[in-house]
Amino acid sequence: MIAAAFLPLRAEATPVAIALRAYPSPAYAVVDQLLSHREQLSLDQRQMTALRELSRRLGEIHGAPRIAGLDRVPGKSVPRFTQASPSRDQAVRSALALLTSGQRLEAIRLLHLSDRPEVLK
Secondary structure, X not given: OOOOOOOOOHHHHOHHHHHHHHOOOOOHHHHHHHHHOHHHHOOOHHHHHHHHHHHHHHHHHOOOEEEEEEEXXXXXXXXXXXXXXXXXXXXXXXXXXXXXXXXXXXHHHHOOOOOOHHHHO
């Protein structure tokens, strides 16, 4: 008799893969995902340049400190900081605005957004 054991794929078993599934990806990853499908979307050079610039700007903003308000202490005001992180929905809307109507439909399919109409408004 031969016994067989089914083990998870190495990538599925690593802590990094588990962490990637547990936390949402940053907003710029949506734009990068569209860029990875440039042939399917038939992106021209102008659109690719604009999407790369959008991804770069979103990456710079992600995690940057932003003044959220001022805390008052006797004699002075002290800024209260938070981390800026643009939403994935904002990134999707910005990226889709750079595409033609036919490309938008294909991008919505590629990003699995057809079940989330609130993103497309």
